[in-house]
Amino acid sequence: DGGITQSPKYLFRKEGQNVTLSCEQNLNHDAMYWYRQDPGQGLRLIYYSQIVNDFQKGDIAEGYSVSREKKESFPLTVTSAQKNPTAFYLCASSPFAATYEQYFGPGTRLTVT
């Protein structure tokens, strides 16, 4: 089955700890994205990557870091520098060739206390 997987579905951490969220796709898409969603809000772009070993900051990159060592994987680290890390995190990918249509994974709900 082709798709985007995110793990875990729910994640709980203590304040001050770094945490890494996983995102994997087997759609052979070139581009991958990380978004954050707060309750009652739309999604905001954190980071995106169009090719392996390259990525760009989105609108709210402070306190986050990413890597893109493989085409199919784009992990997001929420660092202790992120002031309000509790949120719903969504990963997406797109072909970035004939079409820019983005497809989303099921998301990870992160709670930091």
Next chain:
Amino acid sequence: GIQVEQSPPDLILQEGANSTLRCNFSDSVNNLQWFHQNPWGQLINLFYIPSGTKQNGRLSATTVATERYSLLYISSSQTTDSGVYFCAAGTASKLTFGTGTRLQVTL
């Protein structure tokens, strides 16, 4: 950056009614998508429509790029249509999301 506004913010319909959701955007775009977010948070792709008109069953969408708006039509609504509908617009790499239209379809 680009601004995306959706209206109405909330909508309550009786089953069988039709509705129109609107998305205004502030700049030229080459990517515009409509999504339905289900109660578990999953974003379901409805349309990729930077311009023109598309139909898929009871849903259709029209984007008038020159006037910077897009419309999503839902006909003969069903309770399973309930949820939040998002419009997202932007360039190839960067999508900006609106704050959504929360739709509730009642029996």
